[in-house]
Amino acid sequence: MASMASIGSLKVPSSPSTATTSSNSNNHSRRSVVKRLAFSSSQLSGDKIFSKAVTGDRRSERRPIVVSPQAVSDSKNSQTCLDPEASRSVLGIILGGGAGTRLYPLTKKRAKPAVPLGANYRLIDIPVSNCLNSNISKIYVLTQFNSASLNRHLSRAYASNMGGYKNEGFVEVLAAQQSPENPNWFQGTADAVRQYLWLFEEHNVLEFLVLAGDHLYRMDYERFIQAHRETDADITVAALPMDEKRATAFGLMKIDEEGRIIEFSEKPKGEQLKAMKVDTTILGLDDERAKEMPYIASMGIYVISKDVMLNLLRDKFPGANDFGSEVIPGATSIGMRVQAYLYDGYWEDIGTIEAFYNANLGITKKPIPDFR
Template sequence: MSTYAELAEVKPAAAGKSRMANRAEPQAQTASQEKKAPSAQTRKSRSLDMSRVRCVSGVFDVLHKGGDCSVLGIILGGGAGSRLYPLTKQRAKPAVPLGANYRLIDIPVSNCINSGVTKVYCLTQFNSASLNRHLSQAYNSNIGGYNARGFVEVLAASQTPTRKNWFQGTADAVRQYLWLFEEAVRGGVEDYLILSGDHLYRMDYSEFVMAHRRAGADITVAALPCAPREASAFGLMKIDDQGRIVDFSEKPKGEALEKMKVDTTVLGLDAAAAAATPYIASMGIYVCKAAAMHDLLSEHFANSNDFGSDIIPGACSVGMHVQAHLFRGYWEDIGTIHAFYEANLGLTDSPHPKFSFYDKDAPIYTQSRFLPPCNVQSARVERSILGDGCVVEPGAQIVHSVIGLRSRIARDAVIQDSLLMGADYYEQSPELEQCATDATCIPIGVGGGSHLRKTIVDKNARIGPYCKIVNVDGVEEANMEEQGYVIRDGVIVIIKDSIIAGGSII
């Protein structure tokens, strides 16, 4: 493995300048270029490696507009997602459907693209087939324009002659691919942007990276201001009067919580906001100098496996500059069934949901499926979002719900405060004709006359006619997998591909 001193030797002199830094000095560059015209030989030698020089300096012309080769995006998508089970029974957590048309992984990938970070790796491990397929189908190989050489690429956990173990944690996942990220350093990467694949938020990472570089930090941690009532649910950080992190505490309570209070005016809050939110929590989003990451994972903490509990606090302990950067927008960790349910239904809030997919300046991208428009017949739809290709039959009612792509809502069905993930395919005419004459046949979707409330229906589920899925007994927790459903925090979850017989009451 090359040392960072060796890697630095192959960089041109312009390598230290970022796109952000170069914004401030275009006139100086122009004047310098006009002052002395290069010789023919110089022009020839420069043209041989011009694409690399542009990439290393972080400056993009028309051929490279919108990208920053000095930042490498690394999305962590390999966790088992046990708290989201059974939604993660057959898929990785970042592959869980979101907001009718999307998947969770689309959020960090889209944030990267919108921020000009066009070189993105996604590290995957558990149940990764659908996640890998979605990434390969949704994002082509020339993100940011052909000459920007951008990509969104899957790096799956694998065994090698020198490493026989799977990823042991978030930091270990990055450690196992340091050899590949070193190649990116040779191409001009200065910083690694470490992201989680299961958060819902919209963020301009270019501002995050600029703040990191202005502070001269080795690592910068995105931080949320927290009120006392919610602070104990997070990993908290303590900062000095320059915003530098000096201490960490994981979900503190009582006196330990009181000790983690900070003056958040240091990070830009006004006095009133700072008084209401005297704590800052880590979002699990980091930007780190490439050399610092190499030193931490290969030398200082070669046997530590987690960023949040090991590497970031450890960086402070060895004297690295770890800075906090305040994020003031909406952010949600989709870690539990209840959080996932609330985040999805929150998308229907009108006129200003906490998170919106209707932002022309920062769109959320996903796979192009070329589905037909929704077919809504004489039905009632209120405060709801319908994905592509849905069919809603006469008399159906959909209220405060999110309906996923290819969903079929039969005649007189009622969907209330619920999330339907839709289907992977349409059933064809022979199957539907059979179900029309065979009472035991249940097509994909929600049967006629059925009533769903506070329910998540996973993909390809078949709910028969006249079912009542409303948690009639007010149960908070139940494991009924053999019957095709579970209850978590009072939310009913119909498992993927399950069949709920007509007339069932849950």
């Protein structure tokens, strides 16, 4: 059975090739981790989960919501009490990305999520680990380039750990495939999800959690989902606070006093950048830090209500290929409630050779990166 180890305080599976016989204390530690990840049988009951139907007047049906910082920020002290539990009501969808040209030659013979990280791990272990530690055990990984090594890693690293989920949990790769209805390969993030909607909609869940497969961070997705439900959102977008220097390299969002996203701008500069300033105290930052970080950038991580996802990809925007530039702004334009959720912790995009090199070196430093 694959052992569990840590990058910072992330719990990820060790590669089977490096697992060895350890002392009694290490065995006890391993059992504790597996126990923490396991679900009780009551959480895996076959009760049906019902969601609200999406209607054209969803916006007019809602009463105004005042959002507290505790409801929308990834605070260490926040408590989660999801009902129904994430294990029963959330499906994880990890986007494997494209050909990974910016990471070449590391992606010459492997998919981008299968690129090694910290010697014994792969990039895909980060979002999968975050899911498992957030009680989300139904996980699909979408990819279309060099998926053999990714398949091999996931089957070896996670299959034995899924016994703790009463065989209802899974981590499964879905490679792009041609069919009479979809003769083309994935054209973007939204198109990749659209092509497998027939499979995703079979799952009796309330929300889809859409994740990137090449980011390094630790996040409690249960808090993220709780904020989505408490604000009665159609879509919730994870957002990073930004200073002015970094903000020009990201897609920025503007919010109103309730944390609702009202505007998007891709890598703005000059006056356009200044126009995207927001009061980040609305999302939980203190006054001093809010002055330093007056912008918020999309992390490319979304909670989308199931019926909303089906409606957007099939009916409202059947030709849209990308979530960040087409589907999410489009949902805002037709009056859907799109909320921002602040994540103010360690985060790195491992999309280039330079970022890959720096992230691996960072893991070796003392103290280790602050995975909050």
